[in-house]
Amino acid sequence: MLNQKNLLYELEFSRIRSFITNYNPRKILIQIADGLKFLSRYIIDYIESLDKDIETYLSASPSYGACDIPVDEVKALNADAIIHVGHNPYPYMGYSINIPVLYIEAFYTGDITEKLIKSIIDVLGKYRDQDIVLLASIQYIKLLDKLYNILKAHGYRVKIPRSNVEPLLRGQVLGCVYSTVKNTGSNTYLILTSGLFHGIGVCLTKPSAKVFVADIIREEVIDIGNICRKILAKRYYIVSNLINNGFKTATLIVGSRPGQYRPWLIDMLYKRLIVNDVKVYKAIVSYLDKDRLIALDQALGSDIYIVTSCPRLPIDDLSDFYKPLLTPGEALMVLNESMEYRYPW
Ligand code: SF4
Structure with missing residues (x-):
């Protein structure tokens, strides 16, 4: 049915078949990592070839990892199974997903030239x-x-x-x-x-x-040396400024997706902040981007923001935000007054 060589990725279609045989789902939400979304039609067509009565929905939302299962879409659809393509399971789920999930990796079939x-x-x-x-x-x-x-x-x-x-x-x-x-x-x-x-x-x-x-x-x-040195210089600058000048208010940004919800981390940071007389707000979001962050800052006006969902957001996508936006590890550096870089928490 499918010449996988041409796709440059190998998917274990037999695992999709076994999953469907085992769970007999009637409505499947399919989530595919962003760089692999071109595989969508092959997967949907394959499922329909197994059982034309299965309803499939492709999640068109961004997909950054197996941390990011779209439980809100599952709920809206009343889907009874999820197929996530591109990653193996995320190890630190904050809560369980109450329907079967198949994680199916897409292995590159090209060679090292x-x-x-x-x-x-x-x-x-x-x-x-x-x-x-x-x-x-x-x-x-x-x-x-x-x-x-x-x-x-x-x-x-x-x-x-x-x-x-x-x-x-x-x-x-x-x-x-x-x-x-x-x-x-x-x-x-x-x-x-x-x-x-x-x-x-x-x-x-x-x-x-x-x-x-x-x-x-x-x-x-x-x-990576020079690139990393530049990133770290910026991160150390933010941390040392906060250690030297202090701050009075902080917002903990909580992720709502199962693997980005980290209650132990939120709790620990919250306690560490309040014993240091910091006023703490908490906010929850599915996807954090620049617009959400600006809206959040207009709402709460905190001195600093700490992202407890994806620790790469403050470093990569949102590194030019106009207020200190910290990873959990950086927040702990500030609280411990330590300049030893700590990643991710
Ligand atoms: S780095 Fe971010 S997107 Fe990647 S697995 Fe971790 S939380 Fe998910």
């Missing part, structure tokens, strides 16, 4: 006598062993760490889960991915590390 391999070998030449940790985002995880074997054959000391966070795969990183980085003694990292997002995440987790991104799509290796 000779050009990229040559660049990796060239760039890592200086680090041949060090332990080099290999990591990947979920789409490229199946290529990690191949890269490991190539580098090993060239005399590099490489390792792919196991994650101690279920259900992350060996070597896998997530935008807010870099436990594999925290737990290794190594200081040199190469991430097989596309774009800089995960390279920046590794660097925020371990600012002293040497971090390279091997970009599968652009076929080049990027040293």
Whole structure:
């Protein structure tokens, strides 16, 4: 039915079939990661080919991760199952979703090109006598062993760490889960991915590390050092200003999506703030963007805002907000009067 080679992504369609056989859903909400939305028609057509009486709805909302299951849409539709495409389950759900969810990864079926391999070998030449940790985002995880074997054959000391966070795969990183980085003694990292997002995440987790991104799509290796230094300089500036000058009011921004709702974190930050005589407001939102933030500031006028949903928002998308917008880790740096960068919480 489907030539997956042409799509450049491999989906385990047999898992969709088993899921439907097991749960016999009548109305399925399909959520697909933004970069993979072009797969939508194939998935919908496949489900309909199994059972033409199943009603399918594609979530047209943004999808940033498995943290972000659209429970409001499920409720509106009265859907009885969810298929999330693009990620494995998020490890820190704040509440459970009361209908079956199938998480189906989309693994890249392209290869690491000779050009990229040559660049990796060239760039890592200086680090041949060090332990080099290999990591990947979920789409490229199946290529990690191949890269490991190539580098090993060239005399590099490489390792792919196991994650101690279920259900992350060996070597896998997530935008807010870099436990594999925290737990290794190594200081040199190469991430097989596309774009800089995960390279920046590794660097925020371990600012002293040497971090390279091997970009599968652009076929080049990027040293994250300068980019990360600039980001960190800005973050340290915000934190040190708050440590030196103090603040009187704070708003905790809470995420409503299951994996972005972190009651333990909200509670802990709330208590830490009020014992420091800070007036605390709480706000909840499904998606936080610049317009929502401006509206929130017009409503509450707090001195600072702390995002407890996605810790990448203050660093990436909303880094130019006109008031201090902190990650939980940065809020704790301020409260602890510590300049040791802390990511994500
Ligand atoms: S970084 Fe943000 S979008 Fe990515 S998994 Fe974490 S909370 Fe979700």
